Amino acid sequence: MKTVHVHTPSHSYPIYIGAGLLGDFSLFAPHIGKKAAIITNETIAPLYLQQLSDLLTQNGVHVFHIILRDGEQFKNHESLNQIYDALLAHHADRKTTLIALGGGVIGDTVGFAAATYQRGVPFIQVPTTLLSQVDSSVGGKTAINHPLGKNMIGAFYQPKLVVADLNTLHSLPAREFSAGMAEVIKYALLGDVDFLAWLEQHINKIMQCDDELLAQVVAHCCQMKADIVAEDETEQGIRAHLNLGHTFGHAIEAQMGYGNWLHGEAVAAGTVLACRLSEQLGSLNADDTARVAQLFRQANLPDTPPKFALEQWLAHMSHDKKVENGKMRFITLARLGAAQISEITDMSLLEKTLNKFTV
Amino acid sequence: MKTVHVHTPSHSYPIYIGAGLLGDFSLFAPHIGKKAAIITNETIAPLYLQQLSDLLTQNGVHVFHIILRDGEQFKNHESLNQIYDALLAHHADRKTTLIALGGGVIGDTVGFAAATYQRGVPFIQVPTTLLSQVDSSVGGKTAINHPLGKNMIGAFYQPKLVVADLNTLHSLPAREFSAGMAEVIKYALLGDVDFLAWLEQHINKIMQCDDELLAQVVAHCCQMKADIVAEDETEQGIRAHLNLGHTFGHAIEAQMGYGNWLHGEAVAAGTVLACRLSEQLGSLNADDTARVAQLFRQANLPDTPPKFALEQWLAHMSHDKKVENGKMRFITLARLGAAQISEITDMSLLEKTLNKFTV
Numbered sequence: 001m002k003t004v005h006v007h008t009p010s011h012s013y014p015i016y017i018g019a020g021l022l023g024d025f026s027l028f029a030p031h032i033g034k035k036a037a038i039i040t041n042e043t044i045a046p047l048y049l050q051q052l053s054d055l056l057t058q059n060g061v062h063v064f065h066i067i068l069r070d071g072e073q074f075k076n077h078e079s080l081n082q083i084y085d086a087l088l089a090h091h092a093d094r095k096t097t098l099i100a101l102g103g104g105v106i107g108d109t110v111g112f113a114a115a116t117y118q119r120g121v122p123f124i125q126v127p128t129t130l131l132s133q134v135d136s137s138v139g140g141k142t143a144i145n146h147p148l149g150k151n152m153i154g155a156f157y158q159p160k161l162v163v164a165d166l167n168t169l170h171s172l173p174a175r176e177f178s179a180g181m182a183e184v185i186k187y188a189l190l191g192d193v194d195f196l197a198w199l200e201q202h203i204n205k206i207m208q209c210d211d212e213l214l215a216q217v218v219a220h221c222c223q224m225k226a227d228i229v230a231e232d233e234t235e236q237g238i239r240a241h242l243n244l245g246h247t248f249g250h251a252i253e254a255q256m257g258y259g260n261w262l263h264g265e266a267v268a269a270g271t272v273l274a275c276r277l278s279e280q281l282g283s284l285n286a287d288d289t290a291r292v293a294q295l296f297r298q299a300n301l302p303d304t305p306p307k308f309a310l311e312q313w314l315a316h317m318s319h320d321k322k323v324e325n326g327k328m329r330f331i332t333l334a335r336l337g338a339a340q341i342s343e344i345t346d347m348s349l350l351e352k353t354l355n356k357f358t359v
Numbered sequence: 360m361k362t363v364h365v366h367t368p369s370h371s372y373p374i375y376i377g378a379g380l381l382g383d384f385s386l387f388a389p390h391i392g393k394k395a396a397i398i399t400n401e402t403i404a405p406l407y408l409q410q411l412s413d414l415l416t417q418n419g420v421h422v423f424h425i426i427l428r429d430g431e432q433f434k435n436h437e438s439l440n441q442i443y444d445a446l447l448a449h450h451a452d453r454k455t456t457l458i459a460l461g462g463g464v465i466g467d468t469v470g471f472a473a474a475t476y477q478r479g480v481p482f483i484q485v486p487t488t489l490l491s492q493v494d495s496s497v498g499g500k501t502a503i504n505h506p507l508g509k510n511m512i513g514a515f516y517q518p519k520l521v522v523a524d525l526n527t528l529h530s531l532p533a534r535e536f537s538a539g540m541a542e543v544i545k546y547a548l549l550g551d552v553d554f555l556a557w558l559e560q561h562i563n564k565i566m567q568c569d570d571e572l573l574a575q576v577v578a579h580c581c582q583m584k585a586d587i588v589a590e591d592e593t594e595q596g597i598r599a600h601l602n603l604g605h606t607f608g609h610a611i612e613a614q615m616g617y618g619n620w621l622h623g624e625a626v627a628a629g630t631v632l633a634c635r636l637s638e639q640l641g642s643l644n645a646d647d648t649a650r651v652a653q654l655f656r657q658a659n660l661p662d663t664p665p666k667f668a669l670e671q672w673l674a675h676m677s678h679d680k681k682v683e684n685g686k687m688r689f690i691t692l693a694r695l696g697a698a699q700i701s702e703i704t705d706m707s708l709l710e711k712t713l714n715k716f717t718v
Contacts, residue, residue, distance in 0.1 A: 010369070077436075088507040091677060116475070119502065119513040120593070143478065148447040154478040155514060234479070318450065 031160040041070040103129035104136035111142030115157035128168040130180025134221035179264025181299040193337030241339040245271030251316035268301035390519040400429040462488035463495035470501030474516035487527040489539025493580035538623025540658040552696030600698040604630030610675035627660035
């Protein structure tokens with residue numbers, strides 16, 4: 001088992017990474033009260049709910065379950081209210097622990113419910129997808145979507161611990177595994193060119209779910225994210241770099257309807273667009289972009305976005321929260337392995353970046 | 360002008376108290392960005408919205424307005440969504456300042472919107488009722504109601520500053536002024552028997568809105584609350600004392616339908632019940648309770664609750680969040696001027712406390 005510690009001004013907590021951790025009550029024991037709600041979705045419930053529920057029940061925890069519908073399109077007010085209603089029906093109080101069992105959508109939704117139910121109750125992240133293990137379960141960003149924008153309603157709220165059981169990745173559909181790799185590659189691009197080279201070297205074995213390599217990948221990404229979050233919990237500065245590819249990616253998700261493109265797929269295509277914008281700014285060259293695009297393709301990810309009207313690109317991106325006082329902010333690459341914040345006021349740069357992808 | 364400073368682990372901010380402060384841009388200037396949303400209700404809007412809006416606009420702030428319906432029954436998801444929708448329609452970003460212009464309902468709802476819009480934007484409290492000036496605008500508790508319980512959904516989130524203009528109290532209906540006095544009397548009971556005697560001495564002039572005495576009342580209560588919040592921002596301990604009378608009070612509000620009894624009226628009757636429960640516990644005597652009841656009556660407040668079934672009292676109170684692991688927690692009085700937390704497991708004590716007020 002590997003352990004990564006996350007330190008923030010408001011709270012510190014451990015991430016445990018390894019195979020079979022869902023059978024180890026000692027990891028949960030210090031952080032759980034007498035009563036816990038396991039909140040998962042209809043896809044994950046048949047796979048892991050019974051196992052986790054039994055583990056807790058056998059150790060004296062009073063457990064109840066809340067099962068949400070599966071998919072990004074259900075990361076919304078209805079799911080949130082389903083959680084609130086069930087917590088109230090079960091007389092959950094301020095010491096009741098919420099456990100998020102699932103991927104990023106579950107983690108974000110349950111985290112926000114935990115942040116806001118009775119002004120905050122303890123919660124534990126049990127991420128079951130590669131994407132949530134390397135990224136969304138770490139750092140305390142919680143949110144739901146609004147019809148006018150992704151992640152528009154949320155809070156910064158840290159879990160008591162994160163338990164990443166690598167065995168859960170074996171049940172993950174190939175398309176979702178690839179989507180998780182998009183965030184892995186993103187980490188390499190924004191902070192560590194050696195890790196980029198290591199990924200290029202091992203990408204085929206990683207895609208075959210080699211356990212040893214996966215443990216290294218998850219621990220490395222969690223450590224990178226933990227370092228960034230420790231420096232900047234509430235995204236005043238460097239944490240914004242983690243949004244590499246996300247402004248373009250969110251536009252793709254919004255245009256195509258949430259859930260039709262997976263988040264990681266949109267981030268992959270969005271990251272290649274961020275590389276192209278970096279070319280417009282003169283900091284990358286076409287070979288760099290081609291190298292990035294190739295790695296995404298090797299991870300079975302799209303390296304080009306769908307085509308839609310320029311006005312729609314801009315409308316979606318101006319609703320994205322990386323807009324400050326009217327300027328459009330993008331995370332771009334100063335070079336492979338180093339990100340920067342670019343404030344774009346010259347819209348022709350965006351036009352050139354997007355011109356092959358508009359109709 | 361009097362100034363009280365609130366210090367919490369997460370944030371420090373000033374409360375300004377005085378007549379005519381809504382005309383002083385210098386108070387707002389250090390805490391406001393280029394864009395601000397003034398959020399108020401249909402009752403307050405005709406009285407003070409234009410004045411505050413003009414003040415900001417004349418000083419170069421881009422201002423837009425959101426006007427909610429007035430009343431505790433609108434401290435709900437619909438009002439919250441009205442705020443989110445308007446913020447998105449106006450392309451509000453993370454630096455847009457939300458200004459809560461109104462009473463406790465506005466402050467709680469806008470504060471929660473500020474805590475959760477894009478994971479947190481700056482906000483300013485401009486309380487226009489006695490209750491919000493002495494209590495709800497200070498300390499960062501934000502929330503909306505759920506059909507199954509009051510303040511069930513919320514966050515701890517501090518404002519950038521609080522501006523309490525005493526002139527706004529002149530337009531306050533007498534019934535609401537009295538409701539604010541309930542919280543003033545509560546402060547005296549839970550922490551300061553000298554202040555209780557001072558209130559008994561001056562209650563008639565205070566009820567006639569004497570400006571000099573009011574400034575003392577507001578500053579004294581804010582200072583008491585600031586001291587408590589500094590010690591215990593997230594209500595792990597002593598801050599719970601501020602809930603004196605509130606568990607009974609919330610039951611009254613829930614039973615009678617939110618908005619039919621004013622919060623302060625319910626707190627007054629609830630506080631007398633807390634005194635009766637303290638009698639059951641042996642810490643107060645009947646004369647103490649009579650003294651408290653008399654002061655509430657002098658402030659034109661109810662000293663007895665409506666009658667309803669014991670089962671309904673208990674059902675409402677068990678949904679209240681001051682329930683931990685099944686025990687019912689009440690704030691009671693160790694003596695006049697000193698509160699304590701009492702965990703009640705013997706339900707016959709509650710029966711005796713409530714027996715005159717059940718059907």
